[in-house]
Amino acid sequence: MPDRSFPLISLADYEAAADGLLDAVAHGYFSGGAADEITMRDNVAAWGRIALRPRMLVGVGERDPGVTLLGRRRPHPVIIAPMAYQKLAHPDGELAMAAAAVATGTTMCLSTLATTGIPDLARGAPDASRWFQLYVFRDRGVSRELVAQAVEHSFEALVVTADVPVRGFRERDLRSGSELSPVRALPVSAKGDVTMTPADFSALIDPELTWDDIGQLVADSPLPVLVKGLLTPDDARLAAEHGARGVIVSNHGGRQLDTVLSGADALAAVAESVGDRLDVLVDGGIRRGTDVIKALALGARAVLVGRPLIWGLAVGGAEGARRVLEILLEELDRGLALAGAPRAQGLDPSFVCPAPWASAPG
Ligand code: FNR
Ligand code: LAC
Numbered sequence: 001m002p003d004r005s006f007p008l009i010s011l012a013d014y015e016a017a018a019d020g021l022l023d024a025v026a027h028g029y030f031s032g033g034a035a036d037e038i039t040m041r042d043n044v045a046a047w048g049r050i051a052l053r054p055r056m057l058v059g060v061g062e063r064d065p066g067v068t069l070l071g072r073r074r075p076h077p078v079i080i081a082p083m084a085y086q087k088l089a090h091p092d093g094e095l096a097m098a099a100a101a102v103a104t105g106t107t108m109c110l111s112t113l114a115t116t117g118i119p120d121l122a123r124g125a126p127d128a129s130r131w132f133q134l135y136v137f138r139d140r141g142v143s144r145e146l147v148a149q150a151v152e153h154s155f156e157a158l159v160v161t162a163d164v165p166v167r168g169f170r171e172r173d174l175r176s177g178s179e180l181s182p183v184r185a186l187p188v189s190a191k192g193d194v195t196m197t198p199a200d201f202s203a204l205i206d207p208e209l210t211w212d213d214i215g216q217l218v219a220d221s222p223l224p225v226l227v228k229g230l231l232t233p234d235d236a237r238l239a240a241e242h243g244a245r246g247v248i249v250s251n252h253g254g255r256q257l258d259t260v261l262s263g264a265d266a267l268a269a270v271a272e273s274v275g276d277r278l279d280v281l282v283d284g285g286i287r288r289g290t291d292v293i294k295a296l297a298l299g300a301r302a303v304l305v306g307r308p309l310i311w312g313l314a315v316g317g318a319e320g321a322r323r324v325l326e327i328l329l330e331e332l333d334r335g336l337a338l339a340g341a342p343r344a345q346g347l348d349p350s351f352v353c354p355a356p357w358a359s360a361p362g
Contacts, residue, residue, distance in 0.1 A: 008315070008323070009327065010327065011287045011288070011308040011311070011324060011327060011328065012287065014308060014311040014312050014315055014320070014323075014324055015031075015307070015308065015311045017311070017314075017315045018089075018310070018311035018312075018314040018315055019031075021314050021315060022088075022089065022314050024176050025088075025176050025177055025178040025181055026088040026089060026178070026314075027176075028172040028173055028175070028176035028178050029085070029088065029172075029173055029176070029178040029198070030083075030088070030089065030307060030310045030314075031172075031307065032170055032171075032172030032173060032255070033168075033170070033172075033253065033254035033255050033258070034168035034169050034170060034171075034254060034255050034256055034257065034258040035168075035169050035171060035258035035259075036258055036259075037254060037258065038254075038258055038259050039251055039254035039257070039258050039259055039260050039261075039262065040253065040254025040255070040258075041254070042254075042262045042285075043251065043253065043254050043262045043263060043264070043284035043285030044285035044287060045262075045285070046262035046263075046264035046265050046285060047264050047285055047286070047287075047288070047290075047291040047294055048355070048358075049264075049354065049355050049358035050264065050294045050298075050352050050353075050354065050355055051352065051353050051354070051355035051356070051357075052290060052293065052294065052339055052351060052352060053350065053351050053352060053353055054338060054339040054340050054341075054351070055339070055340030055341070055351075056340055057340075058340045058341075058342065059342070060336070060337040060340060060341075060342040061342075062342060063333055063336050063337060063342045063343070064342065064343045064344065064345075065077065065329070065332055065333060065336060065344045066343075066344065066345070067296075067301055067302055067344055067345055068301070068345070069246075069279055069281075069301050069302050070156070070157060070224050070245055070246065070279060072156075074105070074107065074129075074302070075105035076105065076106070076329055076332065076344070077292060077295075077296060077300075077301065077302040077303055077332075077344060078106055078292065078302070078303060078305060078325065078328060078329065078332070079106065079107045079108075079109060079131075079281070079302055079303065079304045079305070080097060080100075080101055080106055080107070080108040080109060080304070080305065080309055080325075081109060081253075081283055081304035081305055081306035081309070082109040082110060082111040082112075082131075082133030082159060082161070082228075083111055083306055083307075083309070083310060084111045084112075084113035084114065084115075084198070084201075085111075085113060085114075085115055085183050085198070086114065086115055086116070086310070086313060087115035087116070088115070088183065089310045089313045089314045090313045090314055090317045090320075091317075092313075092317045092318060093114075093115045093116050093313075094108075094110060094114050094115060094116035094121055095116055095120075095121065095124045095125060095318075096313055096317045096318035096321060097309060097313060097318075097321055098121060098124065098125030098128040098130070099125060099128075099318035099321075099322070100309070100312070100313075100318050100319075100320075100321035100322035100324075100325055101125070101128050101129065101130075101325075102125060102127050102128050103318075103322045103325075104322060104325040104326060104329060105129075106129070106325055107129040107130065107131060107156070108128055108129070108130050108131070109130070109131040109132070109133050109159055109304070110130060110131070110132050110133060110155070111133050112132075112133055112134055112135040112146065113135065113198075113201050115183070115184065117149075118132065118146065118149040118150055118153050118155070119149065119152075119153055121153075122153035122154060122155075129156060130154075130155050130156065131155060131156055131157040131158070131159050131226075132146070132147075132150035132155040132157070132158055132159065132223075133158075133159040133160075133161055133228070134146060134147065134150075134158050134159065134160050134161070134217075135161055135164065135204075135205050136160065136205065136206050136209050136213060136217075137204045137205060137206055138204060138205070138206045138208075139204070140206075142204075144220075147217075147220070147221055147223075150223065151221070151222055151223060155223065156223065156224075157223055157224045157225070157226060157245075157246075158217070158221055158223045158224070158225045158226070159225075159226045159227075159228050159248065160214060160217060160225060160226070160227050160228065161228045161229050161252075162209070162227050162228060162229040162230060162235075163228070163229030163230075163250070163251065163252050163256050163257075164202065164205055164229070164252065164256060165205070165206075165207040165209065166202070166205075166207055167198075167199065167202035167203075167256075168252070168255050168256035168257065168258075169258075170255065173198070178198065179197065179198055179199045180197045180199060181197060181198075182195045182196060182197050183195065183196070183197070183198065183201075211238050211241075211242050212242075214227060214239070214242045214243075214244060215242040215243060218242060218243035218244065219243070224245035224246070225243070225244050225245060225246075226244060226245060226246035226247060226248055226279070226281070227239045227244045227246075227247050227248070228247075228248035228250055229248065229250050229251070229252055229256075230247050230248070230249060230250070230270070231249060231250075231251060231260060231261055231263075231266040231270075232266070232269075232270070233269050233270050233272070233273035233274065235247075236249075236270045236273060236274045236278075236280070237273060237274055239274075239278065240274050240277040240278050244278060245278055245279060246278050246279035246280065246281060246301075247270065247274070247278060247279075247280055247281070248281045248282065248283060248304060249263050249266050249267050249270050249280065249281065249282040249283075249300070250263055250282065250283045250284055250304070251263065251266075251284055253283070253284055253306050253307065254284065262284055262285060263282040263283055263284035263285070263295075264282070264284070264285065264291075264294070264295070264298075266282075267280070267282045267295065267298045267299060267300060268298045268299060268349070270299075271298060271299025271300065272299065275299045279301045279302075280299055280300055280301060281300055281301060281302045281303065281304060282295050282298075282300045282303055282304075283303060283304035283305070283306060284306075286303050286304075286305050286308075286328075287308060288328075288331055288335075289328060289329070289330070289331025289332035289333070289334065289335040290331070290335045291303070292328070292332050292335075293332065293335045293336065293339055293341070293344075293347060293351070294351075294352050296344055296345075296347040297347040297348060297349055297350075297351040297352045298349060298352060299349070305325075305328065308324050308328070309321050309324055309325070311324065312324030312325075332344075339351060
């Protein structure tokens with residue numbers, strides 16, 4: 001990793017370091033959100049509006065961050081969120097991300113708009129626990145082909161993203177030119193990779209997708225299906241009724257509809273309404289081990305982390321992304337000890353409350 005004049009000890013340090021390394025187009029694409037970016041900022045702020053209620057003297061010498069997800073034991077609850085175009089952050093792109101995943105026992109979710117294809121990821125990182133994020137295109141033949149490839153190459157789950165019927169209004173991308181800069185991404189056609197602008201890629205996505213399509217996908221796919229991008233209990237119930245195994249409470253990192261609720265604020269109601277029927281996950285603004293603890297306390301089984309992994313990748317390729325995960329997992333371990341919750345699965349809503357400082361007069 002390059003020498004730095006300051007030590008990188010937090011995820012925010014990686015953000016600052018990456019700022020100086022990425023060109024304006026890539027930086028704008030990775031760090032931006034929709035419209036006024038109110039939701040994007042609030043995703044981070046919302047975890048800070050939740051206070052922890054630690055327990056003492058419970059014996060925390062032995063700690064277990066492990067969780068059960070989709071019926072399988074995982075060493076910890078952190079998952080790498082699907083993010084498009086990772087080679088714009090580092091030439092090793094998704095393969096470096098997968099190496100970081102292997103090194104830390106993390107599951108990685110590969111985007112449909114990845115710059116590394118499904119077979120290449122599986123060949124390059126055969127030991128990586130991997131999920132595939134599916135954008136359903138107007139051309140359903142492409143989606144069927146992608147699902148078949150994910151099955152053939154031992155991906156463990158399909159994550160269908162529901163919150164991009166059309167692309168969010170990304171002002172930074174319009175200003176930086178990234179919206180219209182061609183990227184070579186993949187496997188949008190079964191024939192191989194294609195060079196297109198992000199705006200053109202998004203236009204391939206079918207805005208007519210409905211719950212019936214989710215039901216059909218569940219029926220056709222041998223892999224468990226999670227629906228990503230829901231914010232309401234009603235939608236989570238529909239996901240359960242249509243056979244999904246999980247939902248990811250998410251606003252797409254604040255990149256789609258601005259001024260929607262943060263994942264942190266939307267989570268509890270979803271978990272309360274469907275928590276025993278499917279696995280509830282959450283993302284958006286997770287930057288500290290304590291954020292992970294709060295998510296689990298509010299009913300999530302796992303969390304997805306997005307941009308900080310891109311910053312790690314930009315700073316140091318696989319090693320940088322690995323270090324970002326290690327920092328977060330170290331913070332989680334310390335947080336579990338200090339919160340008096342030695343087993344991550346033992347967290348429940350009694351460990352959190354609304355923070356008094358959040359409602360204090362300004
Ligand atoms: C994303 N996200 C995303 N989601 C998805 O389902 N498919 C995708 O291809 C992408 N691409 C993508 C690119 C970039 C640059 C970002 C930042 C995000 C959304 C992502 O999976 C996740 O929901 C958020 O990034 C989580 O928020 P944080 O951790 O970035 O705050
Ligand atoms: C994004 C799309 C690709 O957020 O999901 O940029």
